[in-house]
Amino acid sequence: MELTVGSGNQEPRSMLNRSAPGIITARSEQLIAMARKNSLWPMTFGLACCAIEMMSTYMAHHDLDRFGIVTWPSPRQSDVMIVAGTVVKKMAEPIKILYEQMPEPKWVIAMGSCATNGGPYYRSYSVVMGVDHIIPVDVYVPGCPPRPEALIDGIMKLQDKIMQDAKERGRKA
Amino acid sequence: MAERHSREETPRAPVALDDRSRALELILPKILAEFQPAIGATVNLVEVTVKPQDVPSLCRLVKEDSQLSFDYLLCLCVVDYLDYLQVVYHLYSTTMKYKMVLKANVTMDEPSLPSVMPVWPGADWFEREAHDLFGVVFEGHPNMAPLILYEGFEGYPGRKSYEMPEYTEW
Numbered sequence: 001m002e003l004t005v006g007s008g009n010q011e012p013r014s015m016l017n018r019s020a021p022g023i024i025t026a027r028s029e030q031l032i033a034m035a036r037k038n039s040l041w042p043m044t045f046g047l048a049c050c051a052i053e054m055m056s057t058y059m060a061h062h063d064l065d066r067f068g069i070v071t072w073p074s075p076r077q078s079d080v081m082i083v084a085g086t087v088v089k090k091m092a093e094p095i096k097i098l099y100e101q102m103p104e105p106k107w108v109i110a111m112g113s114c115a116t117n118g119g120p121y122y123r124s125y126s127v128v129m130g131v132d133h134i135i136p137v138d139v140y141v142p143g144c145p146p147r148p149e150a151l152i153d154g155i156m157k158l159q160d161k162i163m164q165d166a167k168e169r170g171r172k173a
Numbered sequence: 174m175a176e177r178h179s180r181e182e183t184p185r186a187p188v189a190l191d192d193r194s195r196a197l198e199l200i201l202p203k204i205l206a207e208f209q210p211a212i213g214a215t216v217n218l219v220e221v222t223v224k225p226q227d228v229p230s231l232c233r234l235v236k237e238d239s240q241l242s243f244d245y246l247l248c249l250c251v252v253d254y255l256d257y258l259q260v261v262y263h264l265y266s267t268t269m270k271y272k273m274v275l276k277a278n279v280t281m282d283e284p285s286l287p288s289v290m291p292v293w294p295g296a297d298w299f300e301r302e303a304h305d306l307f308g309v310v311f312e313g314h315p316n317m318a319p320l321i322l323y324e325g326f327e328g329y330p331g332r333k334s335y336e337m338p339e340y341t342e343w
Contacts, residue, residue: 032268089323090321090322090323092343123337123338123339123340124337125326125335125337125338126321126322126323126337128329128343129340129341129343133342133343134343156248172322
């Protein structure tokens with residue numbers, strides 16, 4: 001990360017930070033990405049048993065609030081869609097519509113084996129073989145179902161990706 | 174590919190009826206005499222096999238009979254025996270504590286029998302699911318639209334002749 005801010009007990013390195021402590025200097029894209037990654041609002045949305053694990057991740061024991069993650073019961077104000085569960089072909093169209101209703105920028109986490117590639121229902125007559133057949137996916141979380149720690153890890157990977165994307169975009173421009 | 178059993182090869186557990194089922198077995202032949210049913214027993218349940226067209230009138234009778242009062246349709250399922258399909262109704266009487274299994278065989282080519290929705294409205298979704306998976310047509314059902322499969326699905330995935338798809342894009 002190129003942010004010139006003192007982290008932990010380390011002394012700030014730049015002249016500006018030394019003369020005016022508590023000020024962050026960075027490119028605006030990175031600052032915006034920093035704001036985005038620390039207030040990801042996932043849409044309240046569950047499909048199968050992974051949703052139970054996702055709910056327990058939101059709850060007090062694992063507490064996603066400490067990452068600034070608040071569930072939001074509407075796609076219109078959401079940033080992240082956590083596809084938690086089996087995507088049956090009957091549900092494919094509503095999922096696509098929900099994804100399209102979310103405003104940019106938006107990200108998708110495919111949680112569990114079913115959302116990744118169909119999982120135990122691979123080659124079934126009714127299950128889509130991975131949610132990436134209908135919407136683009138940013139992070140895949142393996143497991144059947146994944147532990148809450150695995151989902152938290154997936155969310156942190158997404159946060160890294162958001163920062164990385166902001167950095168890359170700056171370079172190309 | 175699923176292992177295929179015909180009716181005779183199917184392994185059976187020994188019959189062991191409890192007291193209520195034994196009592197039911199004794200009173201049933203008299204009450205159902207007009208339908209000429211084949212009354213037997215499987216494992217712990219009394220089973221009655223009738224002609225498909227008799228199903229609704231027999232259901233109405235066993236529901237309204239004061240000795241039986243089968244007021245609850247526990248489960249409706251369909252079995253594929255390769256040569257024919259068997260529609261199975263599991264009935265329960267909440268007042269008399271009787272359990273009964275009602276069976277009706279329908280042909281593979283034209284699987285249809287009258288709906289039991291007028292008797293037990295709860296049969297609605299059972300019959301729609303049976304229609305989705307096995308293609309059994311329940312005559313007189315008000316809405317036979319797919320319940321668990323999407324519109325335009327081809328084939329009957331519950332039947333043993335159904336081939337599971339290879340990798341499919343969506």
